[in-house]
Each structure stands twice: as C-alpha cells, then as structure tokens.
Amino acid sequence: MSKNILVAGGAGYIGSHFCKLAAEKGYTPITIDRLTSPSPQVEQFRRSAVQWGPLEIADIGDEDAVLSIAEKYKPVAAICFASLIEVGESTLQPDLYWDNNYYKVMRFFKTLERGKLRHLVFSSSAAVYGNPTTAQPLNEEDDLAPISPYGMTKLSCEIGLQGLYARQGSSDGFIDEMARRALKLDYTYPEFRMSFFPCLKSVIFRYFNAAGADKSATIGEMHEPETHLIANAVLAAQGKKQFTLNGSDYPTTDGTCIRDYVHVNDLARAHIQGLEYLLAGGKSDVFNLGTGKGYSVQQVIDSVKKHVGDFAITHGPRRTGDPAFLVADASKAKQVLGWEPTYDLDAIIKTAAAFHKDN
Numbered sequence: 001m002s003k004n005i006l007v008a009g010g011a012g013y014i015g016s017h018f019c020k021l022a023a024e025k026g027y028t029p030i031t032i033d034r035l036t037s038p039s040p041q042v043e044q045f046r047r048s049a050v051q052w053g054p055l056e057i058a059d060i061g062d063e064d065a066v067l068s069i070a071e072k073y074k075p076v077a078a079i080c081f082a083s084l085i086e087v088g089e090s091t092l093q094p095d096l097y098w099d100n101n102y103y104k105v106m107r108f109f110k111t112l113e114r115g116k117l118r119h120l121v122f123s124s125s126a127a128v129y130g131n132p133t134t135a136q137p138l139n140e141e142d143d144l145a146p147i148s149p150y151g152m153t154k155l156s157c158e159i160g161l162q163g164l165y166a167r168q169g170s171s172d173g174f175i176d177e178m179a180r181r182a183l184k185l186d187y188t189y190p191e192f193r194m195s196f197f198p199c200l201k202s203v204i205f206r207y208f209n210a211a212g213a214d215k216s217a218t219i220g221e222m223h224e225p226e227t228h229l230i231a232n233a234v235l236a237a238q239g240k241k242q243f244t245l246n247g248s249d250y251p252t253t254d255g256t257c258i259r260d261y262v263h264v265n266d267l268a269r270a271h272i273q274g275l276e277y278l279l280a281g282g283k284s285d286v287f288n289l290g291t292g293k294g295y296s297v298q299q300v301i302d303s304v305k306k307h308v309g310d311f312a313i314t315h316g317p318r319r320t321g322d323p324a325f326l327v328a329d330a331s332k333a334k335q336v337l338g339w340e341p342t343y344d345l346d347a348i349i350k351t352a353a354a355f356h357k358d359n
C-alpha cells in the first residue's frame with residue numbers, strides 16, 4: 001500500500017508539525033501549498049518548514065494541478081489544513097473566506113475523488129460552536145451556531161463532507177440533525193443528506209486553541225498578522241512585540257476570555273490516529289480536540305511572565321467574534337481513536353518560547 005499522504009497546507013503551522021510526525025511514522029507527506037503570505041519572511045519560513053517530503057506549490061482550488069499531483073504520487077489519503085484562519089479578518093472580508101475556505105475546499109474534495117482518493121482528514125474549528133450558551137466543556141452534540149464567516153465556512157465544509165456518510169446508509173441522522181441545528185430549522189431538510197462527495201470517508205477534527213511548537217524549535221507558529229495569544233505573549237516577553245489584552249470585561253472570574261490550549265504535536269498525533277482509523281475501515285465522524293481544561297487570558301499571561309519574562313500590557317476592546325468561554329470535551333476522540341493530549345499549559349508555553357527565541 002502507498003504510504004504517500006497528500007497534505008494541503010502542509011507548509012503552515014499545524015500542517016508542518018503533522019508532516020514531521022507522519023515522516024517519523026513511515027509515511028511520505030506530499031505538501032500542496034500556495035505559499036502566499038502578506039509577509040515575505042513568513043512565506044520564506046513556510047517554504048523552509050517543508051522538510052519531510054516533496055513540496056508542490058499549487059492552490060487547492062486548481063483542479064488540474066491537484067489532479068496531476070494525485071496522479072503523480074498516488075496518495076492513500078489526504079489531510080486538509082489549507083485555510084485562511086483569522087476570525088476577525090473573515091468578518092471584514094467574508095467573500096475572501098467563502099472563496100478560499102469553502103468553494104476552493106469543496107472543489108479540492110471533488111478533485112480528490114476524481115483522483116481516486118477515498119480517505120480524508122479535515123481541519124475544522126471550535127468556531128463552529130459560536131458563542132455557546134450550553135454548559136461546558138462542549139461535546140460534538142452541542143449546538144452548532146457559528147458567529148463569524150470563518151466558523152460558517154468550516155461548518156459548511158463539515159456538512160458537505162459528512163452528508164456523505166448519511167448517504168452511504170448511516171442511520172444516526174447526524175448530518176440532518178447538525179444541519180437543522182445550524183440553520184435553526186424545525187423540520188428535516190433532506191437535501192443535506194446528499195453529500196457532494198459520495199466516495200470520500202472523512203474524519204473531521206474541531207480544534208480548540210492550537211499552541212506551542214515542536215521540541216526541535218525548527219518549526220512553530222508563524223502567522224502574519226499573529227493573533228494567537230500564546231505566540232503574542234511569548235513574543236512580548238522576548239521584547240519582540242507590544243502586547244494588547246483584548247477585553248477584560250467578560251463574564252468570567254477575572255474578566256478575560258477562557259480557552260482550551262492544545263499542543264500542536266498532540267494535534268499532529270490525532271491526525272495520524274484519525275488517518276489510521278479511516279484506513280482500518282472506521283466510519284466518517286467528527287471529533288473535538290482539546291484538553292478539557294480552560295485557562296483565562298490573564299492566567300496565560302501570568303504563566304508566560306513566569307516562564308519567559310515580564311512584559312507591559314496595553315488594554316484594548318473586545319475582538320469581534322470572541323466568545324467568553326470555549327473548552328472542549330474530547331472524550332469521544334479518546335474513546336474512538338485512543339487520542340489523549342500530553343502537554344500541559346506550562347509545556348506549551350516553554351516550547352513556544354524556545355521556537356520564538358530563534359525565529
């Protein structure tokens with residue numbers, strides 16, 4: 001059996017960590033990435049992050065390019081990390097997000113089918129839960145009500161993908177239920193049973209907050225602009241950036257948002273487990289990936305100050321689309337895939353600091 005895996009967005013933060021682990025496990029990751037960033041440094045860094053297999057520079061929406069890459073390498077499965085990832089930007093430029101994160105992704109999946117791929121792992125996000133009103137931690141059955149175009153594109157991809165499973169004869173009605181909740185419909189909507197991708201089996205992962213870096217410190221989080229808390233706090237503690245705390249009037253104990261931080265290598269390992277589950281005949285399914293522990297922004301700041309160094313804080317307003325509290329119940333990933341996170345917050349911060357020190 002081919003050990004080649006097509007990795008869309010493999011030059012990015014989570015994708016590069018996956019490629020490293022995949023190579024360690026005996027797979028050959030074939031990265032498809034368009035390598036475009038507003039920053040030449042980020043672009044150069046992404047290119048250098050593709051170290052564990054071939055790099056094919058292409059847009060996932062380019063059917064001819066993707067098809068010829070699939071024909072060239074005959075991969076056994078695909079992983080789709082490729083996406084724009086800024087929630088705030090998506091509220092300002094929704095068309096950009098619908099085009100890249102939905103239409104191109106849908107076209108990519110169709111091309112995978114034409115290229116005879118049958119297994120896919122897709123990166124979704126906790127953003128599909130929107131601003132939850134139910135008790136937390138959140139499990140996969142909780143209400144899906146995204147509040148940003150970013151979250152809506154992710155949920156739309158989920159619906160497109162796993163309608164497939166319903167069409168193949170799943171009796172659990174999962175997609176129907178999900179579509180009804182998302183669209184707040186009080187009747188069943190049979191069209192959603194009709195997946196666009198009758199030949200693709202998929203594992204969908206809803207990540208909570210990815211953070212940290214590989215212990216080698218050669219790959220890590222590099223976005224432009226960087227909006228993620230741990231990277232920004234570490235950069236501030238290393239004197240490379242000013243730090244702004246966005247909102248301290250949330251209904252939480254210290255007034256700052258609470259999030260569930262999961263190490264990028266734990267996410268990478270989940271993808272290997274998800275991939276092997278599919279290859280062993282597992283059914284299409286969706287899983288939360290998080291630690292189940294919430295930390296406030298203030299707690300993260302305190303921990304970065306302790307482990308990396310002191311820094312000044314400017315107080316700013318809330319960011320659009322930031323819910324107060326997002327914590328995962330990832331027990332399904334443990335039960336079905338045997339996945340468990342291994343890094344705690346201190347270890348996440350230390351690995352991020354080691355990476356940003358040299359990059």
Ligand SMILES: NC(=O)c1ccc[n+]([C@@H]2O[C@H](COP(=O)([O-])OP(=O)(O)OC[C@H]3O[C@@H](n4cnc5c(N)ncnc54)[C@H](O)[C@@H]3O)[C@@H](O)[C@H]2O)c1
Nearest residue numbers: 009012013014033034035059060081082083123125207210
């Ligand atoms: N970082 C997080 O905390 C987080 C949380 C939840 C979900 N996610 C999801 O995880 C995935 C990976 O996130 P990341 O932080 O590694 O992002 P990233 O920006 O570091 O990497 C994304 C990669 O995809 C590539 N890409 C984007 N659109 C493309 C296209 N049309 N064609 C080809 N390549 C394209 C980019 O060039 C980049 O290398 C995304 O789908 C994101 O939505 C991330």
